[in-house]
Amino acid sequence: MHCRRGGSASAADGDLHSVTLMLNxxxxxxxxxxxxxxxxxxxxxxxxxxxxxxxxADIGADAAVASGKAEFGISQAExxxxxxxxxxxxxxxxxxxxxxxxxxxxxxxxxxxxxxASLAGLTYGGYGGALETEIMSxxxxxxxxxxxxxEFIDIGNVDYLAGMAQDRFDVAWVFGGWDALxxxxxxxxxxxxxxxxxxxxxxxxxxxxxxxxxxxxAADPELTRAFVAATSRGYDAVIEDPRAGADALxxxxxxxxASLVRAAVAYYAPLYRSDAEGEAGRxxxxxxxxxxxxxxxxxxxxxxxxxxxxxGAWTNEYLPAPSAS
Numbered sequence: 001m002h003c004r005r006g007g008s009a010s011a012a013d014g015d016l017h018s019v020t021l022m023l024n025x026x027x028x029x030x031x032x033x034x035x036x037x038x039x040x041x042x043x044x045x046x047x048x049x050x051x052x053x054x055x056x057a058d059i060g061a062d063a064a065v066a067s068g069k070a071e072f073g074i075s076q077a078e079x080x081x082x083x084x085x086x087x088x089x090x091x092x093x094x095x096x097x098x099x100x101x102x103x104x105x106x107x108x109x110x111x112x113x114x115x116x117a118s119l120a121g122l123t124y125g126g127y128g129g130a131l132e133t134e135i136m137s138x139x140x141x142x143x144x145x146x147x148x149x150x151e152f153i154d155i156g157n158v159d160y161l162a163g164m165a166q167d168r169f170d171v172a173w174v175f176g177g178w179d180a181l182x183x184x185x186x187x188x189x190x191x192x193x194x195x196x197x198x199x200x201x202x203x204x205x206x207x208x209x210x211x212x213x214x215x216x217x218a219a220d221p222e223l224t225r226a227f228v229a230a231t232s233r234g235y236d237a238v239i240e241d242p243r244a245g246a247d248a249l250x251x252x253x254x255x256x257x258a259s260l261v262r263a264a265v266a267y268y269a270p271l272y273r274s275d276a277e278g279e280a281g282r283x284x285x286x287x288x289x290x291x292x293x294x295x296x297x298x299x300x301x302x303x304x305x306x307x308x309x310x311x312g313a314w315t316n317e318y319l320p321a322p323s324a325s
Contacts, residue, residue: 016048017048019048019050019071019072019223020069021053022064022065022069023073023074024074024075025055026253028175028178031249032238032245032248032249033235033236034231035249035251035252036245036248037237038234038248038252039248039251040234040237042233043227046229047226048230061074062075062080062083063088065090066089071213071223072212073212074096075209075211076206077205077209077291078131081313082303082304082309084312084313085308085309090211091211091313091315092206092286092313092314093209093224093314094319095208095209095284096208096209098274099196099271100207101177102173102174102176104139104171104193105172105174105179105183105191105193106191107170108190109189110122110164110191112191112193113191114192114194116198117143119136119150119193120140120143120149120150121145122150122170122171123151123152123153123168124136125168125169126152126155128154130301130302134297134301134303138201139198139201155168155169155172180192181260181263181264181267182257182260202297203290203293203294203297204294205290209286212224212318221318224318232283232284235283236273236283239270242265242268242269245265246261246265246266249261281322284319286314286316291314295307295309
C-alpha cells in the first residue's frame with residue numbers, strides 16, 4: 001500500500017503539512033483506525049496531508065523514523081527498546097492495542113492445547129528471534145514442561161497452515177485477530193494459545209505502537225498532537241462501527257481478502273481500547289507497569305544490557321484528553 005490523502009476543503013487552503021507514516025508490515029486490521037481517519041478526512045481536518053507507506057526490504061519503521069525518512073511509524077516494544085539502546089532517538093506515543101494479541105497457533109493433531117505444558121516436545125517455526133525463544137521457553141517452563149525439548153527452526157514468512165499440514169513444524173507465532181482468525185476460517189482443527197491468557201508466566205507488552213522521532217516531536221509538538229488526535233478519532237469511530245472501519249481499510253488496501261478484513265476488524269474493535277474507565281479507557285493509553293515488566297523480562301533474557309533504554313521510551317502526553325463521561 002502506498003497512498004496519500006489530503007482533503008478538498010483543507011487542501012485548497014494550502015496549509016496541509018506533509019507527513020509520512022511507515023507501517024510495520026503489510027496493511028491489516030491493526031491499521032483500520034488509520035484507514036478510517038484517512039478516508040474520512042480526519043488528517044486533512046487536522047492540517048495533515050498523510051502518506052502511508054510500507055516498510056522496505058532494507059529499512060523498517062524504527063530506522064525510518066529515527067533517520068527522518070518518516071515522521072511517524074508503526075513499531076513494537078520488542079524492537080523499539082533495542083533500537084533506543086543502540087542510540088535511535090524514537091519513542092512510542094500510542095499503542096494500537098492495550099493487550100498484546102500475539103498467540104501461538106497449531107493444528108490439533110500436533111498436541112498443542114491452551115495449556116503451555118503442551119508446547120514441550122513440539123517444533124516451533126519462526127524467524128529465529130531471541131524473543132521467540134524466550135517466550136516459548138518461559139511459557140513451557142511455567143506450564144511444567146521442559147523448554148529444552150522444543151525444536152526451533154527458521155521458516156520466515158510462509159503459509160503457516162501449509163507448513164503445519166506438511167509436518168514441517170507444529171506451532172507458529174501469529175496475531176489472534178489476523179493469521180489465527182484466517183486459519184480458523186479455513187479449517188476447524190486450528191488450536192490457538194493466546195499469550196495474554198498467561199500473564200502469570202510472561203509479561204504483556206505493547207505491539208503495535210505508534211512511534212515518533214524525539215527531536216522532531218520536541219520541535220513541533222502540535223503536529224504530533226494533531227496526528228495522534230486524528231488517529232484516535234479514527235479508532236474511536238471503528239470501535240463504534242467496525243463495518244465502516246473494514247470498508248475504509250478495504251478502500252486503501254483493496255487487495256486484502258474482504259471476508260477476513262470484516263471478521264478481523266470486528267474482532268479487534270472492542271480491543272483497540274481498554275475496558276477501564278477514565279484515562280486508561282482512551283485509545284492509545286499506555287501503562288508504566290506494562291513497560292517496566294516487559295523491560296525487566298528483556299534484561300533477564302539478555303536481550304537488553306540494562307533498563308536504561310526505557311527512560312523516555314514512551315509517553316501518553318500527545319493523546320487527546322479523555323472525554324468527560
